Amino acid sequence: xxxxxxxxxxxxxxxxxxxxxxxxxxxxxxxxxxxxxxxxxxxxxxxxxxxxxxxxxxxxxxxxxxxxxxxxxxxxxxxxxxxxxxxxxxxxxxxxxxxxxxxxxxxxxxxxxxxxxxxxxxxxxxxxxxxxxxxxxxxxxxxxxxxxxxxxxxxxxxxxxxxxxxxxxxxxxxxxxxxxxxxxxxxxxxxxxxxxxxxxxxxxxxxxxxxxxxxxx
Amino acid sequence: xxxxxxxxxxxxxxxxxxxxxxxxxxxxxxxxxxxxxxxxxxxxxxxxxxxxxxxxxxxxxxxxxxxxxxxxxxxxxxxxxxxxxxxxxxxxx
Numbered sequence: 001x002x003x004x005x006x007x008x009x010x011x012x013x014x015x016x017x018x019x020x021x022x023x024x025x026x027x028x029x030x031x032x033x034x035x036x037x038x039x040x041x042x043x044x045x046x047x048x049x050x051x052x053x054x055x056x057x058x059x060x061x062x063x064x065x066x067x068x069x070x071x072x073x074x075x076x077x078x079x080x081x082x083x084x085x086x087x088x089x090x091x092x093x094x095x096x097x098x099x100x101x102x103x104x105x106x107x108x109x110x111x112x113x114x115x116x117x118x119x120x121x122x123x124x125x126x127x128x129x130x131x132x133x134x135x136x137x138x139x140x141x142x143x144x145x146x147x148x149x150x151x152x153x154x155x156x157x158x159x160x161x162x163x164x165x166x167x168x169x170x171x172x173x174x175x176x177x178x179x180x181x182x183x184x185x186x187x188x189x190x191x192x193x194x195x196x197x198x199x200x201x202x203x204x205x206x207x208x209x210x211x212x213x214x215x216x217x
Numbered sequence: 218x219x220x221x222x223x224x225x226x227x228x229x230x231x232x233x234x235x236x237x238x239x240x241x242x243x244x245x246x247x248x249x250x251x252x253x254x255x256x257x258x259x260x261x262x263x264x265x266x267x268x269x270x271x272x273x274x275x276x277x278x279x280x281x282x283x284x285x286x287x288x289x290x291x292x293x294x295x296x297x298x299x300x301x302x303x304x305x306x307x308x309x310x
Binding site: 029030033034035036038039042087088091149150153162165208209212213 | 228229230231293296297299300301302303304306307308309
């Protein structure tokens with residue numbers, strides 16, 4: 001990849017990381033006001049995502065550290081989506097997500113990730129690419145869970161779930177799908193779309209949060 | 218209420234919000250009397266008193282013969298409303 005291409009990818013990663021950090025900061029504010037335990041998953045999840053995008057971005061700038069940084073990006077992104085999905089899972093709990101429920105949910109997610117990795121690797125030699133594909137599939141499932149949870153409640157009342165929020169999670173899921181396609185076919189457009197959709201999805205979430213928290217009455 | 222659906226208890230911050238809203242409504246009509254606020258938020262006396270003590274320590278209300286909201290309390294109500302609106306948009310309330 002040329003220097004210009006690397007610069008674009010570096011910038012794209014930094015923009016995504018910035019949006020993810022804005023979302024993490026805003027969701028931390030949500031938690032601090034209402035103090036519901038299950039909401040902790042959002043700032044933790046989006047911080048993991050930000051770290052993942054930063055690592056991914058840095059891997060283009062620091063060729064000597066490409067391997068560890070791409071592994072870090074891979075794991076952080078999956079952990080990020082897992083924490084966000086668990087937040088939606090625990091929201092349904094009558095006790096609003098105790099520490100034990102958090103632990104059980106994280107263990108379940110780790111089990112799902114491990115199972116996906118094993119299933120993908122049955123026909124392959126273990127490699128970074130196999131993990132990458134498995135975790136992209138896992139991310140799509142995690143985002144699909146959020147969409148399935150949100151979709152029936154869209155427009156249920158005047159202050160119901162925003163279609164923009166639903167759309168942003170959908171865009172993030174399509175971004176992961178596009179990234180998976182790129183891992184399989186190595187095409188330019190799938191890779192570009194993955195990055196573009198990634199920061200569109202995060203930008204919509206960030207703008208909605210910041211606007212919502214600034215609005216007067 | 219739907220039959221068989223679990224009733225979710227109010228968390229502490231929600232109770233603070235309800236108490237402050239009840240105080241603000243009664244203040245707009247004059248004085249916020251303790252027993253009226255207690256009836257409005259539907260809490261037993263011992264729990265209500267504990268919450269009031271905590272709220273007074275946090276500077277959200279002033280307690281004498283009646284109850285008075287503070288600037289910090291009104292700010293809390295405003296922030297809480299905004300946060301709940303955002304949480305609803307995210308499907309998390």
